[in-house]
Amino acid sequence: MMDQKETRNSTKKLHIGVIGAGVSGLRAADILLRHGFQVTILEARNRLGGRVHQERLPNGHFIDIGANWIHGANDSPIMDLARETKTEVSSWDTVSYVFNEDGDFLSLDESTDYFTTAWTIIGDAFEYSSKHTSGIAPEKSLLDFFRDNIKKAIPDTERDYEKKRHMVLQLSAIWGAIIGSPVNKQSLKFFWLEESIEGENLFCASTYRKILEKIAQPAVDGADIRYATQVSQIHGKSSSTAAEKTVKVKTTDGQVFDFDEIVLTTPLGWLQKNLQSFQPPLPERLSKGIQSIGYGCLEKVYISFPAAFWLTPDANSRTIEGFCQWLSPTYALDTNPARWSNEAVELGSLTPSTAHPTLLFYIHGPESQHVTSTLRSLPTQDAKNDFVFAFFEPYYARLPSFDPESCRPTGFFATDWLGDDLAGNGSYSNFQVGLEEGDEDIRTMREGAPEQGIWMAGEHTAPFDALGTVAGAYRSGELVAKRVADVYGMVEEVRE
Known part of the structure; x- marks a missing residue:
C-alpha cells in the first residue's frame, strides 16, 4: 500500500482506467471525475450496466435479467436513487405459498407456519455464525445447522412433528435462490457475511432501467467510454517508488492503454478464470482470496x-x-x-x-x-x-x-x-463450505494491489453488510475511487 500521498502532476492530468462499466465501475468513474481525474472506461460489452441490464419479453414488457431487488431498503443508496428516479417498487415479504412434494396446495396458514420456522432457523444461524465463526469447522454448512436445530424448533411434543420437520428441511432450499448455490454448500462459518443491509427487500417493478441511467450519466457525460473493448492482459507497476510508471492494459483487438492507475471492476468469476492475465502476478494473498470466494x-x-x-x-x-x-x-x-x-x-x-x-x-x-x-x-x-x-x-x-x-x-x-x-x-459471489478465511479474503480483494496500480471494486469487495448486492457494488466503486483520490491528494471539485 502506498503510505505517502503523491502530489498532483501539474503538467499532466492523471489518467485512471476503469475496467468494466457495471454499477461499481460507473460509480467509481463518477467519483474520479469529481476529483479531477481523466477517466477512460474499457467495457467489453456494447452497453453499460454489466449484470444490471434489461430485455423485453415477447409480450413487450421490460424485465431485469440481472438484479431484480433492492436488498435492505434502510440506508440504501439504491433506494435513494429509486425514489429520486420514481422507480416503482413492490413487496411480497409477508406472503409465500407452498406446494408439497405430492403437488398438494397447502393452506396459507400452514405454509406461513413452515416459512416462519425456516426463517427463524436462518436468523438463528446468522447469530450463531457471527458469535462463533472462529470455532465453526469450515466444512459445516447451513443445511447442517438446519438439521442440528430442527428438533429444537419443532419438538417431539408438537402435533405431526415429523411431517413439519420434513417440510422445513425441504424449505431450507429457498436459501439457494438467494446466493445462487445449493444450501448444502453455504458455509456456516461465514454465513454472517451473507447478512445484508437492514430493511425491507423491494422488487424493482419498473426495472432498474432509470436507476442505471442515473448512475451512468456522469460517466456518459465526462468519461471516455470504449465499448466492445475486452481486456486480455494487465501489466501492473513493478515498483511503488517509481511514480512515473504506468499500468499497461492490452485488449483482445491489439490496443494498448497506459494509465496512472486502474480500477478493476470485472466480476469475481472473470477474475478467477483470468488470473494468468496479470503481469507481474497479483500478490499471492490476493490471488488466494480471489480463488477462495464462491461464485454462484x-x-x-x-x-x-x-x-x-x-x-x-x-x-x-x-x-x-x-x-x-x-x-x-x-x-x-x-x-x-x-x-x-x-x-x-x-x-x-x-x-x-x-x-x-x-x-x-x-x-x-x-x-x-x-x-x-x-x-x-x-x-x-x-x-x-x-x-x-x-x-x-x-x-x-x-x-x-x-x-x-x-x-x-x-x-x-x-x-x-x-x-x-x-x-x-x-x-453473485457467495461463501461456500471449506472456506477458511472468508472475511480476510474479502478485505484482501477490497484492498487490491495499489502497489501495482491495481485497485478493485465490485459486489465481491463491498462492505460486509452489502456483499452480493447492487448497493454493495455501488458503494464499493465509490469507496475505491475516494481511496485513489486520497493517494494523490486530490480534492472533490465543486459542481455548479
Missing part, C-alpha cells in the same frame, strides 16, 4: 401468459399473490428426476402501471446448469419453447384457475450467465 449460478426464467390466471379465485377461493414454492416434486420425474425444488414470484400483482401476466422462476445449482445448457443446445426457438414450457408446466399448472387451453404460455426469456464468459460464467 443464479438464473432467471420469465414465462408469460395471456392473463395472470393465478389472481382469479378458483373453486376453493384460492389465489396466488407473491412467491410460490414447489418442494421436492415427485410428480415431474420425467423432466426433474433429481426433484429440484422450484421458486417463482408472480408479476401480475405489481403496481398497476408495471404489472404483467408473467411468472419469474429463480433457478440455481444443477437445475440452472441443466436448463441453460439444454437451451444452448437446441437449434430453434420452437424447440426452446417446447423445452421450457414442458419443464415448468408441472409447477405453473398447479396454480389456481389454470386451464390448459386458455392458459398456454405466450413466450419466455431465460438468462444464461453460466454461458457468459464476460460475466465469469456465473453470477
Whole structure:
C-alpha cells in the first residue's frame, strides 16, 4: 500500500482506467471525475450496466435479467436513487405459498407456519455464525445447522412433528435462490457475511432501467467510454517508488492503454478464470482470496401468459399473490428426476402501471446448469419453447384457475450467465463450505494491489453488510475511487 500521498502532476492530468462499466465501475468513474481525474472506461460489452441490464419479453414488457431487488431498503443508496428516479417498487415479504412434494396446495396458514420456522432457523444461524465463526469447522454448512436445530424448533411434543420437520428441511432450499448455490454448500462459518443491509427487500417493478441511467450519466457525460473493448492482459507497476510508471492494459483487438492507475471492476468469476492475465502476478494473498470466494449460478426464467390466471379465485377461493414454492416434486420425474425444488414470484400483482401476466422462476445449482445448457443446445426457438414450457408446466399448472387451453404460455426469456464468459460464467459471489478465511479474503480483494496500480471494486469487495448486492457494488466503486483520490491528494471539485 502506498503510505505517502503523491502530489498532483501539474503538467499532466492523471489518467485512471476503469475496467468494466457495471454499477461499481460507473460509480467509481463518477467519483474520479469529481476529483479531477481523466477517466477512460474499457467495457467489453456494447452497453453499460454489466449484470444490471434489461430485455423485453415477447409480450413487450421490460424485465431485469440481472438484479431484480433492492436488498435492505434502510440506508440504501439504491433506494435513494429509486425514489429520486420514481422507480416503482413492490413487496411480497409477508406472503409465500407452498406446494408439497405430492403437488398438494397447502393452506396459507400452514405454509406461513413452515416459512416462519425456516426463517427463524436462518436468523438463528446468522447469530450463531457471527458469535462463533472462529470455532465453526469450515466444512459445516447451513443445511447442517438446519438439521442440528430442527428438533429444537419443532419438538417431539408438537402435533405431526415429523411431517413439519420434513417440510422445513425441504424449505431450507429457498436459501439457494438467494446466493445462487445449493444450501448444502453455504458455509456456516461465514454465513454472517451473507447478512445484508437492514430493511425491507423491494422488487424493482419498473426495472432498474432509470436507476442505471442515473448512475451512468456522469460517466456518459465526462468519461471516455470504449465499448466492445475486452481486456486480455494487465501489466501492473513493478515498483511503488517509481511514480512515473504506468499500468499497461492490452485488449483482445491489439490496443494498448497506459494509465496512472486502474480500477478493476470485472466480476469475481472473470477474475478467477483470468488470473494468468496479470503481469507481474497479483500478490499471492490476493490471488488466494480471489480463488477462495464462491461464485454462484443464479438464473432467471420469465414465462408469460395471456392473463395472470393465478389472481382469479378458483373453486376453493384460492389465489396466488407473491412467491410460490414447489418442494421436492415427485410428480415431474420425467423432466426433474433429481426433484429440484422450484421458486417463482408472480408479476401480475405489481403496481398497476408495471404489472404483467408473467411468472419469474429463480433457478440455481444443477437445475440452472441443466436448463441453460439444454437451451444452448437446441437449434430453434420452437424447440426452446417446447423445452421450457414442458419443464415448468408441472409447477405453473398447479396454480389456481389454470386451464390448459386458455392458459398456454405466450413466450419466455431465460438468462444464461453460466454461458457468459464476460460475466465469469456465473453470477453473485457467495461463501461456500471449506472456506477458511472468508472475511480476510474479502478485505484482501477490497484492498487490491495499489502497489501495482491495481485497485478493485465490485459486489465481491463491498462492505460486509452489502456483499452480493447492487448497493454493495455501488458503494464499493465509490469507496475505491475516494481511496485513489486520497493517494494523490486530490480534492472533490465543486459542481455548479
